[in-house]
Amino acid sequence: MTTKPFSASVRRQGDAALIDLHGEINAFAETALNQTYLQAEEDSPANIVLNFTDVSYINSTGIALIVGLMVLARKNHRQLSVYGLSDHYVEIFQVTRLVDFLTLYPDEASAVALTQS
Amino acid sequence: MITRLWKSITGFPKPRSKAASGEKLETTTELPPVEMIDLDLAPNDPLSAYLLSASGVVEVDRLNMDSPALHQLKNNQIKLIVPLVSQGELIGMLNLGPRRSEQDYSTDDRRLLNTLATQAAPALRVAQLVQQQQAAARERERIEQELRVARVIQQTLLPKELPQLDGWQIAALWQPARAVSGDFYDFTPFPDGHLGMVIADVTDKGVPAALVMATTRSILRSAAERWRSPGQILYQANNLLVPDIPPNMYITCLYALLDPATGKLRYANAGHPPPYQSNSEQVVELRARGMPLGLMPDMEYEEKETTLAPGDSVFFYSDGLIEAHNPDEDMFGFPLLRQILTQNRCNNDLVQCFLGELSDFTGSGWEQEDDVTFVTLQRNPEPPQDVQERLLIELSVPSAPGNERQAMEQVASVVAELGMHPERLERLKTAVAEATMNAMEHGNHYQEDKPVNIQVSTTSQRLCVSITDHGSGQVLAPTGVPDLEAKLQGLQSPRGWGLYLIENMVDDMEVISTESHHILKLYFDLKGEA
Numbered sequence: 001m002t003t004k005p006f007s008a009s010v011r012r013q014g015d016a017a018l019i020d021l022h023g024e025i026n027a028f029a030e031t032a033l034n035q036t037y038l039q040a041e042e043d044s045p046a047n048i049v050l051n052f053t054d055v056s057y058i059n060s061t062g063i064a065l066i067v068g069l070m071v072l073a074r075k076n077h078r079q080l081s082v083y084g085l086s087d088h089y090v091e092i093f094q095v096t097r098l099v100d101f102l103t104l105y106p107d108e109a110s111a112v113a114l115t116q117s
Numbered sequence: 118m119i120t121r122l123w124k125s126i127t128g129f130p131k132p133r134s135k136a137a138s139g140e141k142l143e144t145t146t147e148l149p150p151v152e153m154i155d156l157d158l159a160p161n162d163p164l165s166a167y168l169l170s171a172s173g174v175v176e177v178d179r180l181n182m183d184s185p186a187l188h189q190l191k192n193n194q195i196k197l198i199v200p201l202v203s204q205g206e207l208i209g210m211l212n213l214g215p216r217r218s219e220q221d222y223s224t225d226d227r228r229l230l231n232t233l234a235t236q237a238a239p240a241l242r243v244a245q246l247v248q249q250q251q252a253a254a255r256e257r258e259r260i261e262q263e264l265r266v267a268r269v270i271q272q273t274l275l276p277k278e279l280p281q282l283d284g285w286q287i288a289a290l291w292q293p294a295r296a297v298s299g300d301f302y303d304f305t306p307f308p309d310g311h312l313g314m315v316i317a318d319v320t321d322k323g324v325p326a327a328l329v330m331a332t333t334r335s336i337l338r339s340a341a342e343r344w345r346s347p348g349q350i351l352y353q354a355n356n357l358l359v360p361d362i363p364p365n366m367y368i369t370c371l372y373a374l375l376d377p378a379t380g381k382l383r384y385a386n387a388g389h390p391p392p393y394q395s396n397s398e399q400v401v402e403l404r405a406r407g408m409p410l411g412l413m414p415d416m417e418y419e420e421k422e423t424t425l426a427p428g429d430s431v432f433f434y435s436d437g438l439i440e441a442h443n444p445d446e447d448m449f450g451f452p453l454l455r456q457i458l459t460q461n462r463c464n465n466d467l468v469q470c471f472l473g474e475l476s477d478f479t480g481s482g483w484e485q486e487d488d489v490t491f492v493t494l495q496r497n498p499e500p501p502q503d504v505q506e507r508l509l510i511e512l513s514v515p516s517a518p519g520n521e522r523q524a525m526e527q528v529a530s531v532v533a534e535l536g537m538h539p540e541r542l543e544r545l546k547t548a549v550a551e552a553t554m555n556a557m558e559h560g561n562h563y564q565e566d567k568p569v570n571i572q573v574s575t576t577s578q579r580l581c582v583s584i585t586d587h588g589s590g591q592v593l594a595p596t597g598v599p600d601l602e603a604k605l606q607g608l609q610s611p612r613g614w615g616l617y618l619i620e621n622m623v624d625d626m627e628v629i630s631t632e633s634h635h636i637l638k639l640y641f642d643l644k645g646e647a
Binding site: 021024026027028051057058059060061063065067070072075086088089091092095096097098100 | 183518519521522540543544545547550551598599601604605606607610611612613614617622647
């Protein structure tokens with residue numbers, strides 16, 4: 001079995017910074033994820049949007065990493081949103097109650113549109 | 118009749134025991150002390166008949182008859198006898214020696230004595246009756262106490278516990294009609310796994326039956342030590358019992374030998390009511406010819422065999438069930454017994470079921486007529502096919518970070534054939550990954566030489582993924598809902614989601630901790646919707 005190493009990159013969309021996530025979010029993703037997040041924060045966007053469209057696997061350590069990003073966002077008064085989660089991970093985000101503190105969008109267009117409004 | 122008498126009664130107190138009174142017996146100083154003698158008046162002594170017919174005080178010196186009692190009275194210088202007669206029965210005598218004045222008894226003395234006798238006789242009679250009743254009550258209490266002890270002793274002759282056989286349910290009931298019983302049952306386990314079983318009923322009830330029961334049990338036990346064949350055991354027991362038990366007594370007895378592995382039951386019957394083999398579809402009477410034990414020597418006992426299939430049971434009973442009567446004097450009888458079994462009115466517990474049926478039949482306030490004994494052998498039904506477990510895969514995963522994905526994918530691939538709903542399959546994958554990660558991290562501390570073992574098995578209803586690590590001691594217990602607010606405020610670690618996720622992904626889970634392993638069993642219903 002081959003696993004896809006994690007990678008992440010930042011894009012700007014108006015006042016939002018979009019972080020495209022690729023691969024598996026687990027312990028191996030920690031450094032890259034945190035670095036990319038800090039990069040996204042560089043010009044102090046009001047909104048940071050995580051794109052999960054190309055994420056195949058998130059484990060509990062991955063959930064903890066996302067909680068870590070939420071802590072940072074809260075600290076710096078940024079709105080954290082996500083889109084592109086599969087139905088299963090939407091359920092995971094519901095079970096863990098992350099959805100109570102994040103905004104979930106079905107796709108990039110709605111995420112960008114609503115974060116700009 | 119033995120009477121105690123004083124040589125002289127007039128003017129003297131009844132003697133009191135020194136020990137009782139603690140003082141010296143006081144009498145008039147110059148007179149001889151009161152002396153008591155025992156008089157034995159036999160019923161056939163002519164004096165007895167004479168006194169019964171006498172009309173009042175009798176002068177001893179005037180009597181002349183061949184009477185040992187009269188002789189004894191004369192020797193003791195008795196002068197007068199005052200018969201005490203009540204309801205035509207001589208119940209006592211007042212016997213008077215010579216007057217202390219050395220004068221003869223006067224007419225007035227005799228009249229006074231006659232009056233005294235008329236009043237004393239009924240009072241004495243009442244006192245005697247009270248004494249007799251008290252003695253009878255003491256005797257009854259003594260007998261009851263002995264019976265209570267006998268019952269305890271008899272109970273020790275019954276099996277203290279029922280045999281425990283894998284795949285079998287064995288039950289028994291022993292309910293004597295009186296304190297002790299002629300019914301008994303017994304089990305003899307053999308080293309090769311066979312089980313000998315006896316149910317027997319001695320004619321009559323109570324103590325005589327109980328004594329014969331004890332003998333019969335011992336004889337059957339010793340016969341079972343030498344022989345294995347039920348027919349041979351009954352043959353030997355019969356020959357030993359015939360010379361030893363009273364001619365009007367006998368024992369009905371059924372001996373059976375069960376092979377629990379195959380369900381084969383060999384049996385021979387010495388005139389005992391036939392047991393019934395039954396299952397949900399049919400009821401069969403298990404008959405075998407043979408005379409009751411203890412009647413005639415050298416009797417042959419037919420031996421038969423049946424096989425108890427899974428779900429079959431055999432009901433053994435004594436005639437106390439069959440011959441019980443209801444308030445209309447109808448007998449419980451074989452037809453009702455058969456009907457109860459045919460209609461499957463009993464589920465698993467035949468003993469309690471028949472006890473209930475007997476109680477319903479006889480009604481409340483039933484005075485049990487005979488001893489009642491039940492024994493049941495029930496072979497457990499085979500589990501339905503759909504609960505038989507099938508192993509899908511066993512795998513071993515080295516404890517290294519990231520390997521939980523390998524475990525997750527392997528389990529998912531073998532489970533694919535079961536056609537789970539895709540969303541349920543995703544939950545299974547997450548639960549397996551989290552549980553494997555948990556085992557690698559907390560159980561094996563990521564030591565690669567300590568693998569996590571995973572076993573996947575299924576029934577048609579449920580899938581079980583069993584994940585075993587090398588951890589010991591306290592197992593990680595689910596800690597409830599993680600406090601996300603505290604985590605977001607930086608008050609708690611952002612981690613700690615694993616067990617919570619697992620709990621929410623499975624239909625059921627079980628945590629087992631042994632000395633060298635933790636085992637986490639994850640269950641998933643296969644028929645469930647998304």
